Amino acid sequence: MTLTAPTWLTLLRIMMIPVLVLVFYLPYTWANFAAAAIFGLAAITDWLDGWVARRYQMHSAFGAFLDPVADKLMVAVALFLIVQGHPTAWMAFWAAVIVGREIAVSALREWMAEIGQRAKVGVAMIGKIKTTAQMVALLCLLYSVSPNTPVADIWMGKPIFHIGDWMLAIAALLTLVSAAQYLRAAWPSLREDEMAARSHSGKR
Template identity: 60%
Template sequence: MRLTIPTWLTLFRIALIPVLVLVWFLPFNWTNFAAALVFALGALTDWADGWIARRYGMYSAFGAFLDPVADKLAVAVALLLIVQRHPDWFMVLMAAVIIGREITISALREWMAALGERARVKVAWVGKIKTIVQMVAIVVLLYGSPIMGLPTIVFGEFLLGAAAILTLWSGWNYLHAAWPAMRRDDGEDSGQ
């Protein structure tokens, strides 16, 4: 197994997850800022590892597996922390939509790969926009304190709602692309 710079950045992003949880629960006034900073650092390493991998051709099978796992873990943990602090129906519903879509699409990709049709469910522009909006929403909600009197929570909720809509849209695109393979009735064992 070859560890490339992008893979090291992905491993660093995974290592930031317990740091995020620890910082979130520290009994200090600045922990919301520190948690937002830790998550933002992880989001930047996500961008950096992809850019470095494409720019310098530093690809590895392990990195290709680990990168989406790191993203999903970081987002799921951050959303759980946000819901813990804001346990209202809207936050719970948006977190459930985002996490549920990630689980569904991960299973869909795995199934399509087993059929040899993984190329049908590749990342599209809607998914990229969803990721950006989602990351900004999470940073804003982790921070949560007003900035110059502006209610960041309201702005973060708006962005999280937009991310959930984009999540459903991109999820629909994936399912639509995979639908022909799902409709096939070729008598093969589906594993169920």
């Protein structure tokens, strides 16, 4: 198997995950900035590998499989770190909503692909808006909740933590809306498959 440049960028994003965890817990005043920078760099590689794949036609089945896995792993680990750094009920709830939705939608897409209906649950515009809000939230929160470097920096007149907190809540709510859209798009196929299964069972 030949690894393309986009796939190498995706692998680099996965290798950044343990580095993010290590840096997040470093007992230095710059650790919060470094953790946010690592996550930001991972987000850039996510955009870059897709751009390179489209621009230079470097598509591969392995890359198509690995890219969403890398994204979900990075987001999930970042959320776990944030909840550990700021262990409140609301933070845990928003994190659970986002991670739970990713698991459910991934399973739905896999099932739709098995029946040849994968295109019906493609990425929608609201999903892209959700992803943007989520990335901003995670950057702000990784910067502001590091256990060894508490900060109260201000951006646009607001504490960075509060910006991240509100953006994470918005991302979680958009997550629920986009999940409902995916389910609605897949529902006819789900019903057809159920009816076909019942019909097949009745003929036995």
